[in-house]
Amino acid sequence: xxxPNFRNVLVAxxxxxxxxQAAPGITGMGAGFKxxxxxxxxxxxxxxxxxHYLLNIGLDRxxxxxxxxxxxxxxxxxxxxxxYPADLRYYDVNIFELDFNMDxxxxxxxxxxxxxxxxxxxxxxxxxxxxxxxxxxxxxxxDVGAAFNLLTGMDFPMGAIKGFVEMRxxxxxxxxxxxxxxxxxxxx
Numbered sequence: 001x002x003x004p005n006f007r008n009v010l011v012a013x014x015x016x017x018x019x020x021q022a023a024p025g026i027t028g029m030g031a032g033f034k035x036x037x038x039x040x041x042x043x044x045x046x047x048x049x050x051x052h053y054l055l056n057i058g059l060d061r062x063x064x065x066x067x068x069x070x071x072x073x074x075x076x077x078x079x080x081x082x083x084y085p086a087d088l089r090y091y092d093v094n095i096f097e098l099d100f101n102m103d104x105x106x107x108x109x110x111x112x113x114x115x116x117x118x119x120x121x122x123x124x125x126x127x128x129x130x131x132x133x134x135x136x137x138x139x140x141x142x143d144v145g146a147a148f149n150l151l152t153g154m155d156f157p158m159g160a161i162k163g164f165v166e167m168r169x170x171x172x173x174x175x176x177x178x179x180x181x182x183x184x185x186x187x188x
Contacts, residue, residue, distance in 0.1 A: 027058035030162065034183030038074045040175040043095055046076025054105075054185060064107040068121065073098045074179070092134040097174055101125040103149055117155035125149055129174040145173020153181075161186050 031053045038046035050072025057065045077094040103123030110117070124146060131141040153166030161184055168179040 025057050026055065027064060028054070028056040028187060030054045030185040030187040032161075032183055032185040034070070034072070034164075034166070034181045036072065036074060036179045036181040038076060038177055038179050040074075040076055040095065040177040043076040043078045043093075043175065046074050046095070048072055048074025048179065048181075050099075050101075052183065052185070056107075061109055063109040066105040066107065066119070066121075068101075068103040068105050068123070070101045070103065071099065072101065074177070094132045094134070095175065096130045096132075097177075098128040099125045099147065099170070100127075101149055103151060105151070105153075107155075115157050119153055119155070121149075121151045121153075123149045123151075125170065125172075127172070127174045143174065147172030147174060155185070158184070 031051070033051050034049065036048040036050070038048050040046060050070055052068060052070035055067040057067070059065060073096065075094065075096045077092060079092045101123055102125065103121050105119040105121040107117050107119045125148075127143075127145050127147050129143045129145070131143075133140070147170045149168055149170055151166055151168040153164055155162050155164045157163075164181075164183050164185065166179075166181045166183070168181065170177045170179070
């Protein structure tokens with residue numbers, strides 16, 4: 001089986017964009033990236049980043065729904081957090097988590113002269129979590145599970161692109177986390 005190259009992926013996304021814009025109810029599309037500050041159970045502050053894709057579906061006077069797949073990963077550490085019983089010492093613990101978020105945003109209906117776009121949303125995420133201890137006694141641990149996301153945020157114009165700020169809570173497999181994200185969306 002042949003691996004897809006970057007050019008083929010771009011062509012596929014372009015064809016999907018042209019097809020989706022021709023469909024009734026599609027009011028906009030975009031893709032971009034985000035940076036996040038993360039606070040997770042039992043860990044200090046962490047950082048993350050990821051990408052996103054938006055497919056906006058207009059609901060006339062009832063607002064807009066945006067399909068919002070957004071894979072992201074984050075990492076954090078906690079120093080001297082874990083006490084291993086065999087040698088009565090404390091060890092540093094590091095976490096790396098990859099989330100395949102499949103969310104939807106609901107944009108509230110606002111008059112056209114208001115440039116910002118507040119939203120709320122929710123979704124599910126398959127989660128891959130890797131814990132590592134900085135010692136030779138405890139093996140690293142990898143878990144796979146699922147989580148539930150609740151989010152709120154606001155889009156705002158930045159010339160030809162859109163910026164956004166978003167607060168997100170993740171509950172479920174792995175560590176519960178709160179994320180504050182800042183991102184950019186490039187409309188097409």
